[in-house]
Structure formats: C-alpha cells, structure tokens
Amino acid sequence: MTITEKLLARAAGRDQVRPGEFVSCALDLVLANDVTAPIAIDEFRRMGAESVFDTGKVALVCDHGTPNMNIQAATQTRKVRDFAREMGVVHYFEADDSGIEHIILPDKGLVIPGDVVIGADSHTCTYGALGAFATGVGSTDAAAGMALGECWFRVPESIEVIYTGTLRPWVSGKDLILRLIGEIGVAGARYRALEFKGPIIDNLPMAGRFTICNMAIEAGAKNGIIAPDATTLAWVAGRSDREPVALASDPDVSYVQTVEIDCADLEPQVAFPHLPENTKGISEVGEVAIDQAVIGACTNGRLEDLREAAKVLKGRHVAEGVRCIVIPGSHAIHLQATREGLVELFLEAGCLVSTPTCGPCLGMHMGVLAEGERAIATTNRNFVGRMGHPGSEVYLAGPAVTAASAVAGRIAGPDEL
Amino acid sequence: MKATGTVHKYGDHVDTDAIIAARYLTTTDPDELAGHCMQDIDEGFVARVKPGDIMVAGENFGCGSSREHAPIAIKAAGVSAVIAANFARIFYRNALNIGLPIIESAEAAARINASDEVTVDTEAGIIVDHTTGEQFAFQPLTDVAAELVAAGGLVPMVKERLGKA
Numbered sequence: 001m002t003i004t005e006k007l008l009a010r011a012a013g014r015d016q017v018r019p020g021e022f023v024s025c026a027l028d029l030v031l032a033n034d035v036t037a038p039i040a041i042d043e044f045r046r047m048g049a050e051s052v053f054d055t056g057k058v059a060l061v062c063d064h065g066t067p068n069m070n071i072q073a074a075t076q077t078r079k080v081r082d083f084a085r086e087m088g089v090v091h092y093f094e095a096d097d098s099g100i101e102h103i104i105l106p107d108k109g110l111v112i113p114g115d116v117v118i119g120a121d122s123h124t125c126t127y128g129a130l131g132a133f134a135t136g137v138g139s140t141d142a143a144a145g146m147a148l149g150e151c152w153f154r155v156p157e158s159i160e161v162i163y164t165g166t167l168r169p170w171v172s173g174k175d176l177i178l179r180l181i182g183e184i185g186v187a188g189a190r191y192r193a194l195e196f197k198g199p200i201i202d203n204l205p206m207a208g209r210f211t212i213c214n215m216a217i218e219a220g221a222k223n224g225i226i227a228p229d230a231t232t233l234a235w236v237a238g239r240s241d242r243e244p245v246a247l248a249s250d251p252d253v254s255y256v257q258t259v260e261i262d263c264a265d266l267e268p269q270v271a272f273p274h275l276p277e278n279t280k281g282i283s284e285v286g287e288v289a290i291d292q293a294v295i296g297a298c299t300n301g302r303l304e305d306l307r308e309a310a311k312v313l314k315g316r317h318v319a320e321g322v323r324c325i326v327i328p329g330s331h332a333i334h335l336q337a338t339r340e341g342l343v344e345l346f347l348e349a350g351c352l353v354s355t356p357t358c359g360p361c362l363g364m365h366m367g368v369l370a371e372g373e374r375a376i377a378t379t380n381r382n383f384v385g386r387m388g389h390p391g392s393e394v395y396l397a398g399p400a401v402t403a404a405s406a407v408a409g410r411i412a413g414p415d416e417l
Numbered sequence: 418m419k420a421t422g423t424v425h426k427y428g429d430h431v432d433t434d435a436i437i438a439a440r441y442l443t444t445t446d447p448d449e450l451a452g453h454c455m456q457d458i459d460e461g462f463v464a465r466v467k468p469g470d471i472m473v474a475g476e477n478f479g480c481g482s483s484r485e486h487a488p489i490a491i492k493a494a495g496v497s498a499v500i501a502a503n504f505a506r507i508f509y510r511n512a513l514n515i516g517l518p519i520i521e522s523a524e525a526a527a528r529i530n531a532s533d534e535v536t537v538d539t540e541a542g543i544i545v546d547h548t549t550g551e552q553f554a555f556q557p558l559t560d561v562a563a564e565l566v567a568a569g570g571l572v573p574m575v576k577e578r579l580g581k582a
Binding site: 047120137143147190217362364368381383 | 429430432434435438439440442443444445456457458476477480481482483484485486488489503505506507510511514515560561570571572574575576578579581582
C-alpha cells in the first residue's frame with residue numbers, strides 16, 4: 001500500500017484498502033475557520049448535535065478576516081467564539097497566541113505523523129508534510145466531523161513526484177511545487193494523492209515541505225504527502241504528548257503516475273495570472289511592473305520564509321510606489337521575527353508588517369487590489385479577482401523573488417538586484 | 418429530479434472565487450450570496466438567471482477554495498443542476514452534501530451551447546438539449562454519493578445517525 005492508503009486503512013480499522021474503495025475513517029482533528037465555521041455551526045445544529053465528539057479534537061481558528069475587518073466579520077467571529085465556549089472546544093484561536101490555521105496547528109503539535117485530519121479549508125492538505133492524511137472539505141462535512149468524529153473518503157490513487165538533482169541558489173519549496181503544477185496542470189492530480197519524495201525532499205527542511213504540501217490542492221489533489229523521516233520526527237519532538245506514527249509506502253507499490261523533476265536546471269518560478277499552472281522560470285518573465293508585494297500566507301508565512309525575504313531586503317529599500325506587505329504566519333513567528341531583528345529590517349526597508357491574517361491572499365482585507373493593479377505574492381492562488389478587483393492581477397512566487405521584486409519595482413530575481 | 422431551463426455556459430477550471438468572491442464571505446445568507454454569484458467572470462448572470470436554469474461547464478468545475486458558499490450561491494440563484502466534464506473534489510462533496518444536483522458528462526459539457534433549453538432527468542440518467550435535439554446519457558451516482566442524494570444530503574443522514582431524526 002501507499003502511505004496514503006495505509007493512513008486511511010489504519011483510521012478505518014482495516015488491514016488493507018484499495019484505491020476507489022469508500023471508507024469511513026476516525027478523525028484525529030476537525031478544523032474550521034471564521035469563513036467556514038459559521039455555516040458548519042448552523043449545519044451542526046440542524047443535525048441535532050448537542051456536543052462535539054471530542055473537545056480536544058476540534059480546532060476553530062479565526063484567521064481569514066481578523067483582526068475583524070468589519071461588523072459582519074466581527075459578527076461571524078463572535079459566532080465561532082461563542083460556539084467554541086459553549087462546546088468547550090479546547091483549541092480556539094483568535095488573537096494572542098494565534099495565527100494562520102495551517103501554520104499554528106502543526107506548530108502547536110495538534111497534527112502529528114499518522115493523523116487523519118479534515119478541515120473546512122482547502123489548504124488543510126498542508127499537514128501532509130508531517131506524514132498525516134489531511135484534506136480540505138466543506139462546512140457540512142466539517143459539521144458532520146465535529147458531531148461524529150468520522151468522515152467518509154474514497155481512497156485516492158497516488159501519483160509519485162520525485163525531485164532529483166541539487167537545488168540552485170534561491171530555489172525553495174515554493175519553486176518545487178510551482179514547477180510541478182506547471183507541468184501537470186491545475187487538474188493534473190484531481191482526486192489523487194500527490195506523494196513527494198526523492199533526494200531533494202530528503203534534504204528539505206520542514207518549512208519547505210509544508211509549502212509543497214500546501215499547494216497540492218492547486219493541482220487538484222485530495223492530499224499531498226511526504227513520508228516522515230528523521231527531519232519530521234525531530235521537528236515534531238516536544239510539540240505533542242501523543243506518539244507519532246511514521247508510515248511509508250511499500251517499496252513494491254505501483255503508482256498511477258510517476259513524475260520526475262530534475263532540479264539541476266530549476267530556477268525560481270513565477271506563476272502568471274490567472275492559474276497557478278502558468279509558471280515560468282524567473283529568466284523568462286520579462287518586464288512586469290508591480291504595485292504590491294505580499295510575503296506571508298499559509299504557503300510562505302513561516303519564520304524560514306521571513307528569513308529568506310530578509311536576506312534579500314537587508315540594506316535595500318522597497319521601490320518607490322510599491323507597497324510591500326509582510327505578514328508573519330503566527331503570533332509566535334511575529335515575536336521571534338521581532339527578536340531576531342527581522343521586523344526592524346523589514347520596516348527599515350520600507351515594508352509594512354501586519355499581524356497574522358490570511359487577509360490579502362483571498363482579497364478579503366489588508367492589501368486588496370484596485371482595478372488594473374498588479375501584485376506578486378508568496379500566496380497560493382492567482383485566480384481572477386483573488387486579491388481584489390476582478391481586473392487586478394496576482395503573480396505567485398517564493399519569498400526571495402517576491403522580496404527582490406518589491407525592491408526592483410518589477411518581477412525580478414535576487415540576482416538581478 | 419427532473420428540471421428544464423436555459424443554459425449558462427462556462428469554460429474549464431471555474432474556481433470558487435469566481436463563483437463567489439471572498440469579499441462576500443462575511444455572510445452565510447444564501448440569498449445574499451446568490452446576489453453575487455459568478456460576478457467576477459459573468460457580471461450579468463444574476464440578472465439573467467431564472468429558476469430552473471442549468472449551468473454547464475468544462476473541466477475541474479469548482480476548483481480552489483473549500484467554501485461551501487459556492488454551491489449554496491449557485492443553488493440559491495435558482496440553478497437546478499450543474500453539468501460539467503468533471504468537478505473538483507471538494508466542490509463535488511459540498512454539492513452532494515447540500516443537495517445541489519451535479520452531473521458529470523464530458524460529452525454534454527462539450528456539445529451543449531449557451532442559451533440552449535435543456536432538460537435534466539437524474540433518475541433516468543438523461544440530458545435532453547431541446548435546442549439542438551441531442552440527448553446525452555450519464556452514469557447515475559453510486560455508493561456514498563447515491564446514498565447522500567437519497568437521504569436528501571448530509572444533514573438528514575447525520576441526524577439519523579445521532580438518533581435525532
């Protein structure tokens with residue numbers, strides 16, 4: 001079996017499962033946020049549920065429109081907060097010690113290797129980096145998960161993605177996943193598991209692995225997954241009292257597809273509007289002037305990402321007329337970035353540093369674009385209107401290229417500065 | 418389910434930001450959401466759509482965000498069914514869960530034109546395009562998907578499990 005099949009079989013209490021089979025799995029965590037939880041709460045009540053299945057296995061994170069952007073958002077957040085209190089939900093996050101859901105849940109040890117997790121947010125697939133099965137669902141599925149502690153799945157076929165070679169300077173997890181999406185397309189892994197492996201992955205720190213699995217959904221995948229290794233277990237150690245279960249695909253397992261990506265010639269990638277599959281190497285971008293740069297999001301809001309951006313921005317200044325918004329992914333990351341001097345460095349470089357939020361990634365608040373405006377962002381989607389006006393444009397890249405572009409005033413790699 | 422209506426046609430990879438933009442996600446009211454349905458890629462949709470109308474699209478319909486507001490907005494706009502070559506998986510689950518009829522048919526998705534008059538019969542597994550005279554058979558739902566539709570969505574199913582039905 002593949003690691004994905006093993007995870008689902010284990011949670012379904014089965015010895016074996018096969019792709020195409022339907023299974024009902026016990027859930028280790030059910031997640032919802034300030035956008036999706038309000039509907040989930042209504043559906044939970046309509047189901048007649050009176051309590052959540054386990055007060056320690058539900059996580060409610062208000063991160064999309066927070067700090068509350070307007071009265072409607074404040075009302076939605078209050079609804080989630082009141083529900084969390086009423087149900088005794090242990091893991092409710094909103095202000096202090098909070099942050100972006102897909103950054104704080106692993107950081108706080110709420111997801112560990114071996115877990116099966118659903119979240120009413122499509123980027124729940126991020127946790128596959130820990131060797132957990134994690135997938136996005138809608139609000140009603142999350143409501144059923146909160147009530148029953150289980151969810152049905154169709155066991156997905158798996159695609160293996162093997163990254164070989166060595167990484168060139170300034171190439172990070174973001175470039176690895178953008179390159180793959182450029183190759184297989186936004187529906188290339190539809191309904192399937194994307195299993196990432198190879199020497200590049202073996203040597204990649206957790207931050208890069210989270211970024212890769214975060215964007216598995218951008219290829220249509222049900223989940224992204226990386227088998228836990230020493231890097232994973234060292235990262236998880238001390239974060240949870242639970243024992244990690246490190247599974248791996250059997251050596252003789254057959255994949256529905258194998259994609260091999262040789263990184264020897266891989267340069268930093270940029271995804272052009274309006275699909276993440278429209279990727280180009282930085283040398284092929286041409287002259288693309290920008291109005292805004294955003295460094296953050298569940299894709300690239302980790303401390304390592306901020307350090308990467310800081311390397312580029314150190315001693316430099318954001319180009320005139322460009323707004324560069326830096327959003328640490330969590331309160332803890334914000335604090336550490338401050339202690340390391342990164343926040344000061346960003347401010348001196350002319351960046352705006354915000355409290356943690358999903359905000360601009362989905363065009364909700366804190367950096368919304370006007371018609372005709374163009375942004376480069378470390379976020380994960382560049383659909384029409386994603387960051388604001390339907391006549392605006394979003395280009396996706398890693399932290400180094402995004403920071404360099406902020407300095408250059410046009411899309412540029414760090415080597416061009 | 419049998420419904421007849423006018424077709425609103427779209428291409429491949431219609432994402433959930435296009436179906437309902439994030440700036441409207443501070444409400445869960447279906448009618449309010451319906452008022453902004455498809456706005457960023459088809460501004461006239463809301464004014465044009467009539468109860469019973471049918472949405473036809475290409476591949477990977479509903480890709481992107483997990484927002485259930487998307488199928489809710491389409492359903493509340495009066496759309497009786499969505500036909501697509503195929504659907505993104507979260508949207509597919511969400512549509513079944515809330516009772517928005519969805520049909521996978523690459524042939525129908527390719528051959529039905531915008532503004533055609535079409536009848537969808539989910540029990541018979543037939544789509545009839547009255548404008549062109551063409552008919553398309555499609556596979557009925559199976560397994561959990563069929564059970565969900567038979568139960569009327571996920572809410573009644575869970576209600577029964579909890580003994581609250």
